[in-house]
Amino acid sequence: MxxxxxxxxxxxxxxxxxxxxxxxxxxxxxxxxxxxxxxxxxxxxxxxxxxxxxSIEGLLAATLEWAVQRSIDETGLARVADFDEQFADALLDSVSAEPELQLFQFEMLLEARRQPELRALLDRLYGNYISTVESALRARSLDTDEELSRAVFAALDGLMLQFLTFGNPAKIRAAVIQVGRLLERSATASGANAAGL
The missing domain is CATH 1.10.10.60 (Homeodomain-like)
Structure with a gap:
């Protein structure tokens, strides 16, 4: 052609x-x-x-950046602080509609173990995920830091890997909602501690 x-x-x-x-x-x-x-x-x-x-390497780097941004936009990650049934449904619908987008990113993470030159790029791009979660939590007036945001994102990332690997949307959906409940409990406990209760 x-x-x-x-x-x-x-x-x-x-x-x-x-x-x-x-x-x-x-x-x-x-x-x-x-x-x-x-x-x-x-x-x-x-x-x-x-x-x-x-080069093919340049294409791969550009694709990874493109995939991360698309994933952030399409999964509704900026609404992560809601952690309600709507958020869980939107997340699973997005991943179901375009599983290749997530599978590509998981494949790149594994490849970074074999090709250390990919680590810096992946670290920077996954930082975009972390900062998106952090901004969403902060917008809900949750006391947050990078470590909490990383933990919340890691939970979602792991759940999406399980969803793509094993399926079972009902269990994964319930787990996403449970992450939100744990976050709410943590926020309530932090607020009580700050108030000296």
């Missing part, structure tokens, strides 16, 4: 390539990630990878 016959509007080829990376890595792991596998999945010429990203 030639670039002439493809004629994607500017930006479409870039997004198509990142979406293709997510699909390929979720399905085959990083070992299945090649110029041809990505271009074939995106329906574009493989030269677009170097045109837009410089």
């Amino acid at each position: 030639s670039l002439e016959s493809q004629r994607l509007p500017y930006g479409d080829g870039r997004d198509a390539l990142m979406a293709a990376v997510v699909d390929v890595v979720a399905e085959k792991g990083l070992r299945g990630l090649t110029y041809r596998s990505v271009a074939g999945r995106a329906g574009v010429n493989h030269t677009l990878i170097t045109h837009h990203f410089g």
Whole structure:
């Protein structure tokens, strides 16, 4: 397929390539990630990878950033402090609708153990998750810090991994709501301690 016959509007080829990376890595792991596998999945010429990203590594880094931001937006993570049934349903619906987005990120986390150069990028991007949770908790006037935000996000991250691995949405939904109840109890206890009760 030639670039002439493809004629994607500017930006479409870039997004198509990142979406293709997510699909390929979720399905085959990083070992299945090649110029041809990505271009074939995106329906574009493989030269677009170097045109837009410089290399497969550049494409992977851009895709990870894109996937994290999309995940934050689509899961409604900014509403994490609600921890109600609506939040749990929205989270599970989002992950169910696009499981590849989460699977790609989990695959990248595992790969960072084998490729230390990925750790700094993943640490920075996962910091986006932590700060989103922290902002949401602070907006609800919950006394929070990075450690609590990290713990809340880790609980959700682990629950989504279990959901993608084992299914059982009812149990996972109940667990997400339970994390919220624990957070509320912690907030109540902190408030009582601060008031000297």
